[in-house]
Amino acid sequence: MKFKTVAEAFNFYRTQTVQQIETRAQEIGQLINTDANANIQELNIELDGLKEAKANHEERSQLQDKLKTWTPIAGASTQTTELPTDADAILKTPEYRSAFFKSLQSKPLTDIEQRAYKAVMEKRAAFGTQATLAAVLPTQTHNEIIQKARGLRALVTASRNFSIPAKLSVPVIGPQSAATWHAEGAPVEGSDVDPVSVNFNAYELIKIFSISASASAMALDSFESYLTGELANCLLDAMEAALATGTGTDQGAGLSSITFNTTNSMTFAVSPAFEDFVATAALLKSGYGAGASWAMNFSTLYKQVYSLTDANGRPLFIQNAAIEGAPAYLLGKPVILSDSIADDTIYYGNFGFMGYNLFNVMVETSRESSFKSNLIDYRVTAVADCKPIVSEAFVKLSKA
Template sequence: MNRLEEIRQRRAELRAMLEDTTQLNLNLDEIETELRALEAEETELERRTAILNTVPAATTVPVPVAEQRTQGAEVFDSMEYRNAFMQYVMNNTPIPAELRQNENTLTTDIGAVIPPTVLNKIVQKMENVGMVLPLVTNTNFKSGLAIPTNNVMPVATWVAEGKGSERQKASLGNIQFGHFKLQCRVSISLETSVMALSAFENMISNNVSKAMVKAIENAIINGTGNGQPTGILKDAAAGVKVDVKDFDYATLVKAEAELPVEYEEGSVWVMTKKTFMNIAGMTDKNGQPIARVNYGMGGKPERSILGRGVLIVPYLKNLDAAAVGDIVAFIYRFEDYALNTNYQIGVKTYEDNETDDIVRKSTMICDGKPVDTSSLVKLAKKA
């Protein structure tokens, strides 16, 4: 029994004595003095315990197995772990063993899990900075699990009174997510020896989110599926292809006509800024511009072609730089693309023996695949 338990037990005994009306000869002054002393000692012990818990490398107090925290999320989100994580990244100080009890869930080359507080900032920044990432469907399935996808839209039919419609059987396909690693280097200045926790966490979230979002978005569009997610444009046979030698009104109308009406909602044009500006100068036979640019409440341009929104990305080639057969623009409904990740990002610190540099590497596990390509209309450069 530790001292705190002894104090609480003694206070309970004194309370029982006071509640017992049969005891008439109690020394109330002594009881009151003892209670105040016990309360003061208890407050002091609780304060010492609270201070001790904030020390990152507090390993002098053994942690009994029965009292170890079993919930990894609670451990990783504690102030104790956040401070230990900062010391690990900044000074390569090992994280205490009691804070790494769930390390077996990580891949072999991850040194430490980014705390959930910082991770939430990273995900939020990725969604704010990214152009494509906020539009796709995020999932959290286990690797190797086959996910069924419905390939047939049910059709309603008119029937006579007293009769029922024919039962429709939907054919089901499936997609299977892999286990790919995405890595980036976390830039930390070695000259920074003292840094506040809030500043450190903000720096980590900025560096990781900027690097990760570019790689993920490029993979969503152009991914090969080999060691990385499968891109929307990976399958040459997917969707409808429209050949284009020069952008003109007829070509854009033809591409719009290929988009099925049931995929109208949510589908957007995707192209580079240079491609859009070439289209922006085009007019129809009445002199009306085909592409329009409006400025929203935040001052950001809102682009559209034939009334459909335009997503400007740096992950395609413009018509002049593209080779014959390259996709220079496309229409797609991004909610039909599934990005599978648990957003558990780890950091490993190591020394490059050739350059003597301290490298801080961030790793995330993810995969992605287009679930439905029925809304895909591709514009390919024609010879």
């Protein structure tokens, strides 16, 4: 058959199989080699049409393969058939995210979701000693929890977050003496730098809560939103409390674990005065004041601080009431409000020298433990610790 244009040849062959297209191409090759009278121009047109028809057939075949494995999930990106080879990278994929929440709802998983879930669980089994059924939170969900904490004007917001999946040692070096003027030729004595390490241990945080079995009927996005909120409340409320009052024994150490005496604290009898705040601020060692903040609970703020004024009648506490969430200041320094701090206790210091480490967040589910109540139990665990990195970065004003 003769073709005047490549389009004509393409339209003729596009409905034929790849085998038929390749057979015709071989026939044209033999004609060119054996027939001296063959019309080379017409054969070239036909070959171009065959080439385009074969390419079109291959593209359609690839598209059909994608459609076979395409499973749209509400709120998640379109799934693919390929997964990263590293389990940590799989944690960031939408496939593992949907598999994680489907498994908690006892919903069936697609093939690629099963592969993603299995890859993370195999690494989890090799990593820790807890139950291998514990599901590690998807990266996106873990980030959403931290974002919720960042919305709070609290200690977890101001303190340094490491999020390193291991025990952590932070070296701290004290300030060195100033350089000395040197007389030419005179000997100079060296000085040693002796860093002290602050160690963050691996304590367990745990919380068990129950959800009605009707949660299994929730849409995936709704269930994730609900579970994320519960996780944020459970883990970060505990971390907030530890940053304030943790003892350091089988738990994180907080501000209350610092040894306060006459060199780094002040007291007041009934209510603090303007002079008490000035004197307390003066106790903080030079160098820490540049990034210092005041920290107290809401009750202390409104009962003891809110109405205070200086000698000229100017208020100590300043807040932009016209803008919700605007920073508040006391003597020109930001105020951190946390209900975990004890009443009538006010801290002043640089909270960049307060740290916490929160990692390995996991969720397990059980339908047997609350079988009679038609509830599903969820156990949330994490490994965490917190403590003041440099104790001298904080001073205290409290009721005697």
